[in-house]
Amino acid sequence: MRMSLLPAVIGFVFLAPAASAQVNVTNTCPADAPVAVNPGAVPKGAQSLVATVTNRGPKPITGVILAWRVTDSKGAFYVEHSTIDYAPSGILFEPGKSAEADVDLSFQQGRTLQAVEVTCLAVLYQGKGVWGDAKAPEVARLRAVRQGIAAERKRLLGIYTREGISRLADELNRPVVR
Amino acid sequence: MLITVANGPPAWEYNAVFKKPHLAVYIVIATFFCCFSVAAVSDNKDKPISGCHPILMILGDDQDPSFGTDCTQCIDCTVHTAELSCSASATCSDDSINCTESEKCPILSCNCGQVNGSCDCECTGNGVECSWTDSKGIFHEITKNCPDNLP
Numbered sequence: 014m015r016m017s018l019l020p021a022v023i024g025f026v027f028l029a030p031a032a033s034a035q036v037n038v039t040n041t042c043p044a045d046a047p048v049a050v051n052p053g054a055v056p057k058g059a060q061s062l063v064a065t066v067t068n069r070g071p072k073p074i075t076g077v078i079l080a081w082r083v084t085d086s087k088g089a090f091y092v093e094h095s096t097i098d099y100a101p102s103g104i105l106f107e108p109g110k111s112a113e114a115d116v117d118l119s120f121q122q123g124r125t126l127q128a129v130e131v132t133c134l135a136v137l138y139q140g141k142g143v144w145g146d147a148k149a150p151e152v153a154r155l156r157a158v159r160q161g162i163a164a165e166r167k168r169l170l171g172i173y174t175r176e177g178i179s180r181l182a183d184e185l186n187r188p189v190v191r
Numbered sequence: 192m193l194i195t196v197a198n199g200p201p202a203w204e205y206n207a208v209f210k211k212p213h214l215a216v217y218i219v220i221a222t223f224f225c226c227f228s229v230a231a232v233s234d235n236k237d238k239p240i241s242g243c244h245p246i247l248m249i250l251g252d253d254q255d256p257s258f259g260t261d262c263t264q265c266i267d268c269t270v271h272t273a274e275l276s277c278s279a280s281a282t283c284s285d286d287s288i289n290c291t292e293s294e295k296c297p298i299l300s301c302n303c304g305q306v307n308g309s310c311d312c313e314c315t316g317n318g319v320e321c322s323w324t325d326s327k328g329i330f331h332e333i334t335k336n337c338p339d340n341l342p
Contacts, residue, residue, distance in 0.1 A: 091335055103328065117335050
């Protein structure tokens with residue numbers, strides 16, 4: 014009996030502090046959202062966080078925007094947004110697939126991470142379809158970024174074609190999703 | 192006593208004749224080196240720029256800012272102005288990004304986390320924006336705003 018309790022006691026002594034050194038993470042992404050967000054466990058000293066985003070389906074997705082509220086030990090909170098945009102890649106975020114979204118957890122010196130809250134702000138489909146807050150500035154911003162990337166690709170394609178650099182032109186000729 | 196050389200001018204006259212070309216050569220050489228040195232100093236682009244932090248001058252192959260740019264520093268001035276003449280408290284001349292504003296931001300770094308490749312980070316005056324494209328061509332971005340409720 015005594016022998017069987019010993020590993021449990023040792024485990025409690027070593028694992029209990031490790032378990033308590035994690036930050037409270039709240040996930041408010043609705044259950045009926047087209048994506049599931051899993052931020053995982055966040056250690057107290059973490060400087061960044063990678064959350065896993067899964068397309069629940071049924072439609073393929075072109076972009077996901079997550080909103081974060083990161084609070085430090087003095088109560089200051091930072092609003093952050095993570096964007097994953099498949100549009101320039103030419104591939105779609107298909108149902109059942111997962112992607113990773115990063116978030117920064119750095120603070121002013123002397124402060125520590127207190128809490129993290131995540132929600133899914135918007136999901137963009139092909140065309141103009143949007144789930145979530147379609148009027149959020151971040152959605153308009155992502156569309157503007159897409160436009161900028163497309164315009165720059167077009168400009169470079171013109172240069173590479175004119176200069177006869179076919180290898181680079183081929184790279185820019187690959188399809189994009191919108 | 193005057194020393195004379197057979198079939199030639201006196202020694203002082205001899206020296207005077209040949210002193211002139213020597214002096215001219217010295218002047219030409221000195222002028223050349225002087226001008227060369229001035230040109231070399233004014234062309235030295237690696238010299239530290241007054242008011243800007245050295246880390247700001249580390250640029251990637253495509254002249255974009257590199258990893259770990261500091262939100263508290265005037266990175267945008269060095270990227271967007273040809274003169275590299277900003278100081279940490281200056282307002283950038285061409286894009287109106289006020290570095291003084293970004294100094295208020297307590298975000299000490301733009302952590303691009305898992306990025307394997309180039310990452311562009313910029314102070315926005317009220318936070319920081321980092322973006323990169325991964326190996327599959329998928330575009331990622333993190334935007335972080337400074338808190339409004341700073342003590």
